[in-house]
Amino acid sequence: MIYLDYQSTTPLAPEARDAMLRWLDGPDGTAFANPHSPHKLGRQAKASIELARERVAALLPPGGRIIFTGNACEALNLAIRGSGTGGSVSISAIEHAAVYETAEALGAAHVLNVSKEGQCNTAQDLPNDCRLVAVMSINNEIGTIQPTVDWHRKAKENNALFLVDAVQAYGKIEITQADMIAISAHKFHGPKGIGALWVRDGLELEPQITGGLQEGDRSGTLSPALVAGMGAAAAVAKERMAEDHEHVEELWKRARDLFSDWELNGSEDTRYHGNLNVRRKGLDVNRLMSECRDVMFSAGSACASGSGKTSHVLKAIGLSDKQAKSSIRVGFGRYTSLEDLEAGAKAINEAAKAQGL
Structure with missing residues (x-):
């Protein structure tokens, strides 16, 4: 099995x-x-949890607190629902479903457009009643890096809070200015079932799960095992950040050669290079995945798999339904070897050629 997801x-x-x-x-x-x-x-x-809290916080801005949650979806819900009521929630058109579906459920969503390169620029007006702006750091489907520092400034100019979904960014790039930051352990080599919300000092949230408030803003008994695993993963990510970056850059350069006759979705440069989202005209992705059973890659974000819906991210950057449905995502990182990448790419390319492409 070759894992590229x-x-x-x-x-x-x-x-x-x-x-x-x-x-x-x-x-x-x-x-x-x-x-x-x-x-x-x-x-x-409890001491093990506090040690993990320190380790997780070490990769986030000073002047905030860590609230452990069951996952990033819960963290994002706590941020959006717990930070106030009324007013609009401005979100980029390529946010994760945990953000845009929550904003829509509140009847408050105001969508910010993105360029064909996949960036959400600040040359857009916010509604007068905007209370919260949510722009992710690195997009989960196409890997584009968003101008979160600029959006933080814009939010402050409009007296709004600023939320960053840093699930794909934590441990990879620096995360600096925000009021709230959501992360998930299993995206940086930690266990599933544990996430966190960083909250700026002085900002109080309305709990969305009541019944004990063990985390102050969140109820529920914490698992020392999951929290300790997240803390250890955070410590390793901090220690290896430069090394991991160098390894990913090496893999990216090789991947661009291996998929040179595919069209790249999103920016070439302003993106995290562990995410290769490419398309090929006329490609039957379902057939491709069936014929590459031993290569683990994606036809879109995992959270939307099986829905049959066209990726809202790919549509937001201007792709047609056909173009979006002929796209695949190949993801690699710390434990991906060059040999695995080459073998996986060979299988994918051979299967695509078998379709006459």
Whole structure:
């Protein structure tokens, strides 16, 4: 099996696995305590969570707090729903469904357009009643990097809060200015089932899950194993950021050669280079994936797989339904070898040629 779907999820880092096992097994069988209990075992579990909180915060701006959540979708919902009521929520046209469907559910969505290169520029007016602007850092489908610093400035000029979906960016690029930042552990080699929302100091949220408020703004007993795994993954991401970047750049250059006769979706340069989204005229993607069963890649974002809907991201950058449905996403990162990339590309290209393309 060749795994080339890093935007969907990333392989668990060995360091994260080791950290989790400490709180699943434990050296003496006592690592099962509730971290919110006041006794000795509970305090030990709580200490592991606070260590992880520090590790996760180390890759985020100073002057904020970390709220652990079940995933990034929950974090984004807490940010959007918990930061106020009434008014408009301005979102880029290529936001994740967790953002745009939440804004739509509130009846507050104001969509900001993007260029054919996949960037959401600030030469757009915000509604007078805008209370929140949400622009992701790196797009999950086409990898384009958004001008979040400029959007933060624009939001402040309009007395609005600024939310960044940094799920694809955390541990890869610097995230600087925001009021709230959402992340998910399994996108940077941590476990599934744990995410976080960074909230700027002084900003209070209305809890969306009540019943204990163990995290202050969020209720529910935390899993020391999941939190420790996320913390360990964050620490490794911080330590290896430069090394991971260099490796991804090497893979990107080779991937562009291997897929040189495919059309690139989105910007060549202003994007995270671990995301290659390309198309080929007339390609039957379902057939392609069926004939490449041992190569794990995507026909779109994993959250929309099986829906039958055309990617809203690809449509937002001006692609027709046919062009969007003839596109694939190849994702690679820390544990992708050059040999795996070459073998995967060979299988995909041979299957495409078998379709007469």
